[in-house]
Amino acid sequence: MKSLGILLSGRGSNFVAIADSIDAGRIPDARISVVISNRADAPGIAIARARGLTALVVPSKGRAREEHDREVVAALNQHRVDLVCLAGYMRLLSPSFVQEFPHRILNIHPSLLPAFPGLEAQEQAFAYGVKVSGCTVHFVDEELDHGAIIVQKTVPVLDGDDEHTLATRILEQEHLAYTEAIKIVLGGSFEVAGRRFVAS
Numbered sequence: 001m002k003s004l005g006i007l008l009s010g011r012g013s014n015f016v017a018i019a020d021s022i023d024a025g026r027i028p029d030a031r032i033s034v035v036i037s038n039r040a041d042a043p044g045i046a047i048a049r050a051r052g053l054t055a056l057v058v059p060s061k062g063r064a065r066e067e068h069d070r071e072v073v074a075a076l077n078q079h080r081v082d083l084v085c086l087a088g089y090m091r092l093l094s095p096s097f098v099q100e101f102p103h104r105i106l107n108i109h110p111s112l113l114p115a116f117p118g119l120e121a122q123e124q125a126f127a128y129g130v131k132v133s134g135c136t137v138h139f140v141d142e143e144l145d146h147g148a149i150i151v152q153k154t155v156p157v158l159d160g161d162d163e164h165t166l167a168t169r170i171l172e173q174e175h176l177a178y179t180e181a182i183k184i185v186l187g188g189s190f191e192v193a194g195r196r197f198v199a200s
């Protein structure tokens with residue numbers, strides 16, 4: 001049985017999608033052993049508690065990144081987490097955090113990386129006028145929205161879209177993509193050669 005640790009800062013819809021996938025057997029032999037937020041008011045934390053999961057708040061405000069990250073890493077290790085899933089976690093991880101979990105931290109980003117990294121990716125894509133966008137699940141490295149890509153899903157930008165309708169359709173694909181990526185990574189049959197993730 002593999003243990004997942006979920007880090008989030010807000011709404012938590014990707015967390016819920018992962019939890020639902022585990023409950024439905026779409027991610028076999030896995031459990032969520034801890035959900036951690038840097039914000040006490042994150043709706044995702046309330047949802048985690050309502051689902052009976054262990055939910056912790058490790059406040060980040062006013063604290064040095066390294067110090068905050070050390071506390072988060074300690075909590076993840078205490079709960080024997082095998083795979084860390086960032087699900088709307090609005091923090092850049094310190095190098096020591098990343099190095100603690102080599103190829104064991106995933107992130108989801110609402111664009112086709114390397115296009116539109118950073119905040120408000122759907123708005124950036126819409127404003128740029130791309131005809132196709134989507135989402136990316138990737139390993140986390142020391143750079144923002146940067147590590148090897150595990151799964152991408154495309155979403156067409158329709159003539160009648162605004163940034164909100166586009167974001168909604170991307171989010172539907174995010175929920176599918178994250179489950180797919182976690183399943184592949186937990187399965188362990190993959191290689192990472194440079195930037196290339198190849199499932200075997």
Ligand code: GRF
Nearest residue numbers: 011012013014088108109110
């Ligand atoms: C998602 O769009 C995700 O791709 C991005 O932050 C958002 C989090 O949404 N990293 P939610 O909290 O999972 O609903």
